Amino acid sequence: MPALNIVEAVRLALREEMRRDDSVLVMGEDVGKNGGVFRTTEGLFDEFGEERVFDTPLSENGIMGTAVGLAVNGFRPVAEIQFMGFIYYTLNHLICHAARLRNRTRGNLSVPLVLRAPYGAGIRAPEHHSESTEALFAQIPGIKVVVPSSPADAKGLLKSAVRDPDPVVFLEPKKIYRAVKEEVPDIEYLIPLGKAKVVKEGKDLTIICWGAMVKVAEEVALKAQEEKVDVEIIDLRTLYPMDREAVINSVEKTGRALVVHEAPKAGGLGAEIAATINEKALLRLKAPVLRVTGQDITVPMPKTEDYYIPDAERVLRSIRKIMSF
């Protein structure tokens, strides 16, 4: 069993799916010979050739539009957008066509594609490279939004995304692209979409998070332990549609919840999670649901980006606030 980072796990998932199914295509900017700007598609061009791994003209809108057409024609395109900051060009085709074609044709046509993009801050990237705007996508009925937080999850979730009959936006937390290596089984396995994972069990407080924030939560859980707070960590894995049941089950047990996300607070998924907890588990709560998030500001450039990203200290302060309520 090889030790892989997320980049390598993504690559392995793509390779396995392309070997399994001839209709799987990889397309985007620099995904061919160059192997992608983060090297996630490295080696695929050599193995599968230019008809299955191809560079496109530099237009995210064109990539998305043609990917929809390919999907309608029986292919399973995996389209790469180099950074989430450039994904907005795809929104028209994502919202107006990919997301609703099944519905508007009463199930006759569907769009089984994956739109992959690295997202989030923390790698000292230039302007427009560090946003975390997943909440924009979590209000588009007909699509799924998936975020892995580890190499093993990246493989299992991406393979499920490729096989999913509906369009999937697959957001890869680039801060931890190469941060951790872990054993990734080289056997066939899938991680179901729409199901959260209990990363760590605990009895006092539930942290709900995803992507790079799972690592922050794990770090905090150790520190909280020193303060006699036993934290449970839920990694949502799929942000939309969300596994509400997993969240509610955990909060019913702990009675306290904290959402940690890198995206801005206003209108963020933390609000959706807090509202869901209110609707379904209010009387089990021992304290208000709090949120530790990015700020409601433009993501700062590298010199100041660390102010923006939630860190262990900010999360710990909120835990103390909840515990002392």
Next chain:
Amino acid sequence: MIIGKYDPLKGERFQVLDETGAVVNEELEPQLTEEKLVGFYRQMLISRTADTKAFAMQREGRMGTYPPLKGHEAVQVGSAMAMEAEDWLFPHYRDLGALLIRGVPIHFVYLYWIGNEAGSRFPDGARVFPFTVPVGSQIPIGVGHALGAKLRKEKQAALISFGDGATSEGDFHDGMNFAGVFNAPAVFLCQNNKWAISVPRERQTAAKTIAQKAVAYGFPGMQVDGNDVLAVFSAVKEALDKARAGGGPTLIEADTYRMSDHTTADDASRYRPEEEVKAWEKKDPIVRFRNYLRAKGIWKEELEKNLQEEADKIVEEAVHQAENFPLPELEDIFRYTYKEMPPHLEEELAELKAAVEKRKAD
């Protein structure tokens, strides 16, 4: 060979029939059977009859907004008749006339504008993409579809249809550019009807023609008389044959005119000079083709009577089917969001159902 013969940069335009229906291009007059020629005429009559009926239904409150096709009969019928069974059509929302020929009966189009999603659930085997309301967005989708046919080495082309306004959208650029780069078997058909609601063609581009834009994408573009069904048919057929044979994309700009309003919610008299409309009425595509058929000894009063009676019957039947189509069930608005309904939708559906049933009971 038609493609390549008419240089849009020199203002050249392909025409077989002049405005009176006289043959002006004997060399390129397609040699078609009487049956086929009558078939063109029949389809144009059905299109106009269906269009007139839809407009009337909207005025009677039996249909929502409807975009009339009047004036587009030749370009829609000529282009759709040029397609082979395996080809795919990516229409724009005014394309009723083309859909009928491609295996989508009129009542589907009526259902769509009445406001029922079932109108976009075309019959099995109809190789037609549903109407795209965001203008021009069908263009790169059609190109992607065509690219798929090429990757699979299938002899299949995509006919992508849109108006002059759509050529201002980024999707037009992306579709044309991707098609050129990938040599996709796509034919771009711009139904240049001179108006995008109230904005004239001159406000869409400073270029003299739309056809000349193809030059920049590395493939041929040409103008055809869009009110000349024979010219449209011949040009589109050659372009589709070329695409299927691996010869790459073509842009065809059909010079036509929107004889009616943009939609039933529009009043074109607010912005369009009366003289212009009158001038184009003299170029009516149906009258022109009738004159051609008459000169050939094919058209007779009796033929007209029979075809019009048939068209009326088909349209009445379509109205009946559309208006008696079963209403969608409450579940239907949830059922097709995903292949499998996720738990949160099950929950929302159950709550809504309970409320609706309670409302009914009260």
